[in-house]
Amino acid sequence: MSVIVQGLSKHFGTQKAVDNLSFEAHPGQILGFLGPNGAGKTTTMKMLCCYTEPTEGTASVEGYDIKTSPLLVRKQIGYLPEHNPLYEEMYVKEFLQFVASIHRIENKVARITDIIEMTGLGKEQNKIIGTLSKGYRQRVGLAQAIIHDPKVLILDEPTSGLDMNQLLDIRSLIKELGKEKTVIFSSHIMQEVQALCDRVVIINNGNLVADESIDTLRNRMEGNRSVRVEFAQKNFSTTMFNGLKNVIDVRKEGEEIIFTIKGNEDIRAEIFNFAVANQLTLLEMKTDKANVEDIFRKLTKSTIDV
C-alpha cells in the first residue's frame, strides 16, 4: 500500500520536469529521493501532496488517488516543503495550534506538548517564528508535518542549510519516524541518503535512473573499483591477463586496458610484475576510486550531457 506512483509526468510547456516516473514506497521504510538540482524531485513531491496536478499518470497514497480524492490524500500526508514556508509573525505554539485545528485534532494541548518535546522545541516554544534560527525553523516545519500523526511523511530537503549538530538531531528524528511511517525524503547529498535510507530512488531530468536498496547500490559501488593501465604495446589479446588474481573482468577501452577488481584489493604491484614478466612496457596506471558520489554522478551525468 502506502505510496504508489504510476507513470507520473509533469510538463511545463515543452519542458518535461517529470517524465513517466514510477516507484513505490512502503511503511517502515525510509525512501531516499535523490537527484541533482532541477531533476524533478520537488515537482514530484508537490504532485504527491496534491499541490500541483500531474500532466499524465497518477499516484495513490494509502489507497487514495491524488487526482480523485486530494483532500483524503492530504490528510494522510505530512509535508515539509523545500523552503519551509511558515507564518513568521506567529508564535511557535500559536502556529502549532493553528495547524492542529486545521487537522481537527482532539486533545490539542496534549498533542502539541508531545510534538514540542519530540522535535526539541522546548526552549523556543514561546518565541515568534520569525526570530528563530534556521535549525529551529526546520524543527517547526517538521513539527507541523507530523502533528496529525500522518501515515506518510514527505520531506523535501529537510536538512539543507543546517549545522552538523542540528543535522544529526533532525536525522535521528527522521530515522525514528521512519520505523512505522512511510518516509520519502529528498536530498542531493549522497552521504546523507546512505546514512538514513533503506531504499534509494535516483532521478535525473525527470526520469528514473535507479530504484534499488541501499545495499545493492553499495555493492555496485564496490564492484566498480577498477585500474586503468596503458601499455606501449597495443596489439595483444586481453585473454593473456586471465591468470591475474582478484580480477573480475578485463576489457579494452581505446588505448587503455581496464581491470575490474574484486573488493578493495590493491593489484597494482601484481600488474606491474606481470607486465615485466611478459615484456610489456607500462606507460601509465591509475586507480578509479569509485564511491557513492561517483555512482550518483555516473547515473545522473549521461543525461545532462545530451
Added chain:
Amino acid sequence: MFSIYFKEINAFFSSLIGYLVIGVFLVSIGLFMWVFSDTSVLDYNFATMDQLFSIAPLVFLFLIPAVTMRSFAEEKAKGTIEFLYTKPLTTFEIILGKYFANFTLVIFALLPTLVYYYSVYQLGSPVGNLDSGAIIGSYIGLFFLAGAFVAIGMLASTLTNNQIIAFILGAFLCFFFHWAFSYIARMPVFTTTFDLFIQKIGINYHYTSISKGLVDSRDIIYFISIIFVFLYATVSVLERRS
C-alpha cells in the same frame, strides 16, 4: 474554515493592522461628521447621518483594499500558500475563512459609529427627531457594500504576489464597480437606450437605493450576487495554479 478565520482575526489584532483600520475609519468619518464645518452635523441644522453614509464608501474604497491586499498576495510572496494548499482544506474553505475575517474587521470598524447615531439622536430637537428608518437602511447598505468591496479586494489579491499592486488594483476595481457605471450611463451614446441598465450594473445605484431606507429584495439579491461572482472568480483564479 474556522481555523483560517480565527487565524486571520488573530493576525489582525496581534499586529497593528486591525487597530489601524478601525482607528483610521473612525477618525476620518468622525472628522467629516463633527469637525469639518462644511459637513458637520452641528452646523447643519438637521439631525441626520447623511455625511457618514456618503463619506463611508469613499473611506471603504481605500481602507478595504488595504485590508484585503495581504490575503493572498502575502501568502504567495512568502510561499505559505503552499502550506495551506497541502493541508486538508478546500480552496473554497480557505477563501471563505479569509473573506469572513476581512469582513469582520470592517464590521468592527463600522460598529462604533452607532455611537454617532446615539449622539445625533440625543441632539435632535425634540430628542429622537431623525429618520431612523433611513439610517437602518443605510447601515444595511453599508454592510453589503463592505461585503462587495471585500470580495473585490480579495480577487485583486489573488492576481498578484505584490501587495502594492493588489492594493491599487483592488481600489481601482472597487472604484470602477461602485462609481464608474453611473458615469458611463451618462455618456450621450447610451442616453435613453441603455442608461438605466448600465447604471444598474454599478454598485452605487443599489447602495443609494437601499440608503433611502427602501430595502428592496432586488438590491439585496444584487449585492449577494456580486459578492458571489467575485468570490467565485477568486476560487477560479486560485484553482488555475499550474
